[in-house]
Amino acid sequence: MVAGDLKMMLPPHFPCQLLGFDISGRVEAVGSAVSTLRVGDEVIACLQGLQTGAFAEYAVVAQGQAALKPRSLSHAQAACLPMAGLTALQSLRAAGVDRRARPLTVFLQGPLGGVGSVQLQLAARHFGVTRTIASVSARKLAQASELFGQLPGVEMACYSELAPAKQFAQQADVVLHTAGSIDEVLPIMKKQSAAAAAAAHAAAPSSAHGGAMVPKPMTVSVCTIPSGAECELFGTPMPWLVRKVLDLADWNTRRKARAHGGDYSFCFMLECTADLALLASLADEGKLCPVVAQTFPLQRTREAMQLAQEGNLAGKVVIQMVPE
Numbered sequence: 001m002v003a004g005d006l007k008m009m010l011p012p013h014f015p016c017q018l019l020g021f022d023i024s025g026r027v028e029a030v031g032s033a034v035s036t037l038r039v040g041d042e043v044i045a046c047l048q049g050l051q052t053g054a055f056a057e058y059a060v061v062a063q064g065q066a067a068l069k070p071r072s073l074s075h076a077q078a079a080c081l082p083m084a085g086l087t088a089l090q091s092l093r094a095a096g097v098d099r100r101a102r103p104l105t106v107f108l109q110g111p112l113g114g115v116g117s118v119q120l121q122l123a124a125r126h127f128g129v130t131r132t133i134a135s136v137s138a139r140k141l142a143q144a145s146e147l148f149g150q151l152p153g154v155e156m157a158c159y160s161e162l163a164p165a166k167q168f169a170q171q172a173d174v175v176l177h178t179a180g181s182i183d184e185v186l187p188i189m190k191k192q193s194a195a196a197a198a199a200a201h202a203a204a205p206s207s208a209h210g211g212a213m214v215p216k217p218m219t220v221s222v223c224t225i226p227s228g229a230e231c232e233l234f235g236t237p238m239p240w241l242v243r244k245v246l247d248l249a250d251w252n253t254r255r256k257a258r259a260h261g262g263d264y265s266f267c268f269m270l271e272c273t274a275d276l277a278l279l280a281s282l283a284d285e286g287k288l289c290p291v292v293a294q295t296f297p298l299q300r301t302r303e304a305m306q307l308a309q310e311g312n313l314a315g316k317v318v319i320q321m322v323p324e
């Protein structure tokens, strides 16, 4: 967003609104129609429909975007959860991790990133993925291994030494793309013959959510370009030509995924109280622990954003309104 990559989807309006999506705090007042939250409740929230404003002492949140804060986490830790956690959970589901046959191999990136660190913990501790390969830079390998290397089935792989497409070619049932070029991760999907696809389909357990089974290897990206139709889900009005260009780019990525024997889809995070509540309960069960890189007071927000953008940090940067 800072680099202007989302300009087409989210044109800036001046004067700019406040930045920041994620909130952890205490409810100070509620509207007359609010039924699920009370004054004094400690909550986490992801601000609605990309309407930002979390970098402030007060923010207005719809009850459908908030859930009770996990009791076991500090506000600084809890504030790392909403957007990254929802993106991680929903991308794993979009890849059908909950309805695929075991053994199951998942490849993901950035185990110390906001999204990647939650994907990794959910894969290993919530979805029971048999093998989770986490691709990390040399500078973060030691810390990632120390934090998450002991989780069941987790392997850390250093992408600075050898490209993952070479190290893990055709090894993963699911590839979660959060960084770099999608072309570098598509070859990691298993190449499945029609016969193998049919066998995997037959072996997959029924979906607890009633959705279709997804036996084909799949890449889910949270960082490529969404299609024009997906952008319009957010109500972003866009010229016909721009929509067509985005649709074409999306079609092209799907085509490339098919050439590697799998499927591809982009995943947009959706605010959802039920998913936030699930993340909070997993945190309280000790299955999910957000990684806080550093906290800053509100006055140092610019510095915090610069640090986050440089990408050297392990974990999330948090802006704290009051010391805990």
Ligand SMILES: NC(=O)c1ccc[n+]([C@@H]2O[C@H](COP(=O)([O-])OP(=O)(O)OC[C@H]3O[C@@H](n4cnc5c(N)ncnc54)[C@H](OP(=O)(O)O)[C@@H]3O)[C@@H](O)[C@H]2O)c1
Binding pocket: 083, 084, 087, 109, 110, 111, 112, 113, 114, 115, 116, 135, 136, 137, 138, 139, 140, 159, 178, 179, 180, 181, 221, 222, 223, 267, 268, 269, 270, 308, 311, 312, 315
């Ligand atoms: N679709 C959605 O709704 C949605 C929602 C939230 C975020 N996002 C997007 O998701 C992406 C990740 O967000 P985030 O908050 O997790 O960012 P982040 O905290 O900055 O983490 C990104 C991680 O990727 C790693 N990385 C960079 N290049 C890599 C590569 N080639 N291979 C493996 N790892 C690599 C970085 O660490 P290293 O030092 O190890 O490289 C870093 O840990 C961003 O593009 C963001 O815009 C999308």
